[in-house]
Amino acid sequence: ETGVTQTPRHLVMGMTNKKSLKCEQHLGHNAMYWYKQSAKKPLELMFVYSLEERVENNSVPSRFSPECPNSSHLFLHLHTLQPEDSALYLCASSQGILGTESTDTQYFGPGTRLTVL
Amino acid sequence: GDSVTQMEGPVTLSEEAFLTINCTYTATGYPSLFWYVQYPGEGLQLLLKATKADDKGSNKGFEATYRKETTSFHLEKGSVQVSDSAVYFCALSDRNSGYSTLTFGKGTMLLVSP
Numbered sequence: 001e002t003g004v005t006q007t008p009r010h011l012v013m014g015m016t017n018k019k020s021l022k023c024e025q026h027l028g029h030n031a032m033y034w035y036k037q038s039a040k041k042p043l044e045l046m047f048v049y050s051l052e053e054r055v056e057n058n059s060v061p062s063r064f065s066p067e068c069p070n071s072s073h074l075f076l077h078l079h080t081l082q083p084e085d086s087a088l089y090l091c092a093s094s095q096g097i098l099g100t101e102s103t104d105t106q107y108f109g110p111g112t113r114l115t116v117l
Numbered sequence: 118g119d120s121v122t123q124m125e126g127p128v129t130l131s132e133e134a135f136l137t138i139n140c141t142y143t144a145t146g147y148p149s150l151f152w153y154v155q156y157p158g159e160g161l162q163l164l165l166k167a168t169k170a171d172d173k174g175s176n177k178g179f180e181a182t183y184r185k186e187t188t189s190f191h192l193e194k195g196s197v198q199v200s201d202s203a204v205y206f207c208a209l210s211d212r213n214s215g216y217s218t219l220t221f222g223k224g225t226m227l228l229v230s231p
Binding site: 002004006030031033041042043045048050051055056090092094096104105106107108109110111 | 159213217223224
C-alpha cells in the first residue's frame with residue numbers, strides 16, 4: 001500500500017465511449033502525475049500537476065484530458081479513444097515544494113488496465 | 118536529453134543465486150537515482166534510491182551504489198527468492214521547481230525458479 005489509490009482497476013470501453021480514471025493520494029503531496037505503460041515500451045510521462053496547476057503536457061493527444069480539482073485528486077478523462085490507447089495507466093504523487101528544486105521520490109498507484117475495443 | 122539503459126531481460130536464476138541487473142545513465146547535472154519494482158498486475162513500488170555520488174541505497178536485501186565516475190547504478194542481491202520475480206526499473210530524477218521528472222529504463226524482468 002503506497003498511499004495512492006486508483007479506480008477503476010480495470011476498464012473496457014468502446015471507441016465512442018467517454019470514461020474517467022480517478023486517482024487519489026493520501027500522502028499530503030503537492031505534485032501528481034499520469035503515466036502510460038504499454039507493452040514493450042518505456043513508461044511515458046503524460047501530464048504533471050504541481051499545486052493543482054498543469055506544468056507538463058508531453059504531446060498527449062487531446063482525447064486525453066486531465067483534471068486536478070485539488071492536491072489530493074487527479075482525473076484522466078477519456079473520449080473517442082483508439083485501440084492503441086490500450087495500456088496500463090499509472091498515477092503517481094510526490095512531495096514537491098514550490099520554489100525548491102526537487103528530485104522527490106514519486107509514489108505510484110496500482111494502475112488502471114484500460115482496453116479499448 | 119537524459120536517458121537510462123538497462124540490461125535486456127529476462128534474467129532467469131535459481132533460488133539463492135546472486136543477482137546483478139546493470140543500469141547506466143546519461144544526464145546533465147546531478148540527478149537522483151532509483152530502482153522501482155513491478156510485480157504482476159501491480160503498479161511500481163520504490164525499491165531503493167540514492168541522491169548523490171557514492172551513496173548506497175538498500176532495501177529488502179537489494180543494494181545499489183551511485184557511481185558517478187562510471188554513470189552506473191547496478192542493482193544487486195546476494196540470494197534471490199522466488200518472490201523476487203518481477204520487473205525492475207532503473208530511473209533518474211531531474212530537478213524542477215515543485216516537482217520531479219523521472220526518466221525510466223525499459224525494465225528488466227527477473228524470473229526466479231525454486
